[in-house]
Amino acid sequence: MNHKNHRAAYNKILAKQNANSFFDELHSPFNKAMALKEADHCLYCYDAPCIQACPTSIDIPTFIHQIKTGNVMGAAHTILKENIMGGTCARACPTEVLCEQACVLNDDAGKPVEIGLLQRFATDHLMAKSVSHPFRRAARTGRTIAVIGAGPAGLSFAHRAAVLGHDIHIYEARDKAGGLNEYGLAAYKMADDFAAREVDFLLGIGGIEIFYGTSLEQDLSLPDLSLANLSLNNLQDKYDAIFIGVGLGGTNDLGLDGEAMSGIADAIDFIENLRQTDDLSRLDLGENIIVIGGGNTAIDAAIQAKKLGSPNVALVYRRGEDEMGATAFEVELARKNGISIHLWSKPIILHGKNSITAITFEHTAIKDGKLTGTGEAYILDCDMLLKAIGQKLAGTGLQDLATKDGKLVISENYQTSNKKIFAGGDCVLSGEDLTVQAVEDGKQAAIAMDIWLRDN
Helix, strand or coil, rough: CCHHHHHHHHHHHHHCCCHHHHHHCCCCCCCHHHHHHHCCCCCCCCCCHHHCCCCCCCCCCHHHHHHCCHHHHHHHHHHCCCCHHHHHHHCCHHHHHHHHCCCCCHHCCCCCCCHHHHHHHHHHHHHHHHHCCCCCCCCCCCEEEEEEECCHHHHHHHHHHHCCCCEEEEECCCCCCCCCCHHCCCCCCCCCCCCHHHHHHHCCCCEEEECCCCCCCCCCCCCHEEEEECCCCHHHHHHHHEEEEECCCCCCCCCCCCCCCCCEEEHHHHHHHHCCCCCCHHCCCCCHHHHHHCHHHHHHHHHHHEEEEEECEEEEEECCCCHCCCHHHHHHHHHHHCCCCEEEEEEEEEECCCCCEEEEEEEEECCCCCEEEEEEEEEECCEEEECCCCEEEECCCCCCCCCCCCCCCCCCCCCCCCCCECCCCCEEECCCCCCCHHHHHHHHHHHHHHHHHHHH
């Protein structure tokens, strides 16, 4: 079948389908019997290493014991009091290199407790059954805080700050909240519109208002807030404190001639487009797709492209498999889905006039501790190139704050160089590309800001 006929056949399948209806979930959720059986494997360790391995310090043995004894609502409360976005983290967190890797059952060459699926079982149960939010706000403090960005860090911060009694105004550049949970994670990890449902659940605490379509990069008219435009200067005049959780809005380029040709896009934009479209047949997909990068975004983009019907999808990474940002589970998942993986290769020439047609790659090696080209090259046909080589801080509006290596510098108390402005998540120097770490940053920053506000 030629490319035109192949694409037409797949478009009939994809027509009028969105990501929620088309993609099957990566992991099937536990039912009650499965959850009870799995919970029974937990040894309820004293000083459990799985807690230490969890960035949000969830008391994992306790919540598993609560499931085992039939107290599923209590288990969910144990999870959510440390990680209010425990539902997303149960779906997308790399548990295989965090809590599950730390499980002591691994020491006997056994199988670790499936903590992620147990966490999902508990949080899903609460979200489906609870008629009221599981947490209550403290007495209102009279303080109002501005939050820039409604991603995992900003939402986690807002929830914890609201619990502590503060009023929160979130400014979000897009028309939906959730950040990468809504726009950047693979659809097969976030099926059934879960990101949006989790945001609705989180906002149930009260005291949080979101203003969409607003960012530090725009001049806006917000007469109800007496703001001529959204900038850190005028926000400081209107709010008692500010939290920045903007993530990394910019993307890195390859630095090669021809990068502006059609058929070349950022992988994160590709994922966003397929997550947000209501008709997957409208996506412009190539026959020979190459994804450059070695992280989770690269894997997510490659697998989804393959599932959407692209016959030839390759992932190319400049170093070896052990250096890839994606976990071994994610890499093996790519292979199981028919992704061709090329290691120790870097792009050096983009071929094509108006549209990309092929890419020349040079083999790489480590010499004297540095990555270098070997001089050996090969060409791969390509009519669609997706770049997943990292993101960078889109610094417009943040230029007055101290940065290092392209990220905001913060203290141990999450304060930026301006003591009234706190920050967390991917945009800060210590930030990791993990939803669970962004959630922890937001939580801890809210606690630190609450202490600061009480002293100022």
